[in-house]
Amino acid sequence: MSTEPIGHARGDEPLFPMPPMSEAPxxxxxxxxDPAEAVRFEREFHTAWEEALLSDGTVPMHxxxxxxxIFVSLRRVPARAAR
Numbered sequence: 001m002s003t004e005p006i007g008h009a010r011g012d013e014p015l016f017p018m019p020p021m022s023e024a025p026x027x028x029x030x031x032x033x034d035p036a037e038a039v040r041f042e043r044e045f046h047t048a049w050e051e052a053l054l055s056d057g058t059v060p061m062h063x064x065x066x067x068x069x070i071f072v073s074l075r076r077v078p079a080r081a082a083r
Contacts (some may be wrong), residue, residue: 014076021069029072041068 016032020067023045031038049062073079 012077012079015045015078016076018073018076021065023065026065026072029076033072033075034049037071044068 015030019029026043027038027045030041042063044067048060051060052058
């Protein structure tokens with residue numbers, strides 16, 4: 001996914017395809033949608049990573065990825081984001 005400015009789309013069309021539910025594509029999508037939220041993404045990513053290491057489990061990272069996939073899914077379609 002590129003970091004080019006978001007293109008113009010009708011309200012019911014996505015601004016870009018839904019990225020895979022993994023860290024790097026979601027990071028790029030969040031950065032494109034809302035640079036201010038990218039700061040929160042990074043903070044939450046590091047928190048989830050530390051929790052995963054301490055718990056020796058993957059649940060914190062899965063939860064983090066799911067939460068940010070929902071964020072991207074909602075905001076990449078302007079009409080959906082407006083609701």
